[in-house]
Amino acid sequence: MRILRWLLLPISLLYACITWLRNRLYDHSLLKSRSFQLPVVVIGNLAVGGTGKSPMTEHILRIVKDTFQVAVLSRGYGRRTKGFRYVETNSLATEVGDEPLQIKRKFPNTTVAVSENRCYGIDKLQAQHDAILLDDAYQHRQLKPSFSILLFDYASMLQPMLSLPTGNFRDSLHESKRAQIIVITKCPSNIPEQVKEDIKTRLAKYSAATVFFSRIAYQTIINGQGATLTTEELANKSVLLLTGIANPKPLDAFIRPLAEHVYPLVYSDHHDFSAVDIKHIQEKLQSIQATNKIILTTEKDYQRLPADFCASQPIFYIPIQQEIVHQEGDTFEKLIKEAFSRA
Template identity: 60%
Template sequence: MMRIIRWILLPFSLLYALIVWLRNRFYDIGILKSQSFPLPIVVIGNLAVGGTGKSPMTEHILRLISPLRNIAVLSRGYGRKTKGFRKVEVSSTAGEVGDEPLQIKRKFPQNTVVVCEDRCIGIEKIRRKHEGILLDDAFQHRKLRPSFSILLFDFASLQHVILPLPTGNFRDCLHESKRADLVVITKCPNKVDGDTRFQLQAKLHKYTQAPIFFSTIAYENPINDRGEQLHLHELQQKGILLITGIANPLPLLSHIEPMASSLKHIAYPDHHAFSASDIEKIKHSYDSIPTDNKLILTTEKDFQRLPEELKIQSPIFYIPIHQSILFNQDFEFENMVKRAFSC
């Protein structure tokens, strides 16, 4: 039924695509102005809605560049309850700064992480103390002219007809790929055959001449807030309640399901703010698992939003993830990113 409704809305998708196209052309010809800055400004973004792995890519780049240069991370802070410019502290809450910036700050406490809806204002406030700034989800923020743009595509999104909102899932036209300096097709299966790789590259090279890389999500051992790890084989003896509030939980579910003796899954929308009734539902679901050898498992991003009282009352572990570049292209990818921050 939902699919039929989305196709009925196709005329609105065409109107939306026209408005987005005109906005981009106004920026291209200078009717609308973009601002540049005298230091490396690297943007990570996507054209589709939903998770393409921007946060894991941000963390991947921080691991590469932080030992070499003093760079800051600037994010909009999606899902926060505050407005304006705000510095992210390890002690901040997801409600104050957003779950993804908080996750990044807690993993990279030595790096400055800030949130601001207006990226140009945010850059102006921090640029004099840093050698470069990495922006999460700012490809469509045309008021800013970055020095380098990294564009992400979810592997699954490229398997279907690409249509704009609301019929499809794309918030910008594929033609805008031309602005990218580097393209990464993320969340690939562990094995991508040569024909599929060639077809996807040919599809995107109609719109961009940027180098195209492929990456997959690598899952790490579950960990709790005390730093205690579980090896994946230990999940085989446990009843698991999986809590997700991410755009696409299916890859994680497919990863966990074969390893769990029993598994319950409660799925919420991306960046979901857990209410008191949500927490009661989680507690009830956990208590109903018919074994004492059980735990709650969640994503690292969701872990930032779960209330402390639940973490105290129940054993909760989260699964860290990281980007892994495929086809032995990690050295080439690393060199491109390093050059982007040395300009």
């Protein structure tokens, strides 16, 4: 697969040229972008998936939800519907997408909506809200946000950034100039100071954004009925680790030292679990030769699993949060509150 991607390098060069031209047309107003009177805050990335946009959306909501009437607007990736829809706690992931559904269930008093046309979605929401938070719209240049937060996976900063299809990047690093905040996500516990400075220096060539570093903070394991599972209890269990996310390796690495045995079952990101898949999952669980066994999945994957399956199986999920590191959380919160205060 790696060799094939390198063979596609000429296509990557063509893709990079097309995206560069498109961005310059917007920069010089030859293609039009629309702005709004209320604060419109965008979270996004330059790469394809896996940088932690949904945990960042939730982190920002925790900061602003008690001060501002904020609506979250998403494309609703993976849904089978079209157009503008409000997300309810009893919606299905196939109707609204797994990530918007997860956000609505965690923040039931917050308006969450999906629309592939972001400007139309803002038109529908702006009269009843103080601000709009978009969870994946950095490349949506028809919209001109008042504030942009750009995310980079830590590992991606340590290697060449190549355009699709050879690499994973939709835009070049040059496009980071539009961001006001850049967050390096999924950082290890101890980042060497020199690596941290090298990353900041690399970004400073393209962007004046304030740079923060964050890590994944795994929360208490829980099931659909609210029962929790401690790490001490996990130590005596065999775990079928079910994932359908962009990069399951960090979760696998986190769980392995905690459980007696771990059996990974990996699907593609946003995988739509079919009846055949559910039967396969049940068979895999039954094949584990242990009496004390569970299925453990991510919170995002849990949204897409059938409710009757979750009710009948020993299935738990593990929520995650973004945590700004190096004692810079207060500075981050201050900048976020200022962003949402802008008229």
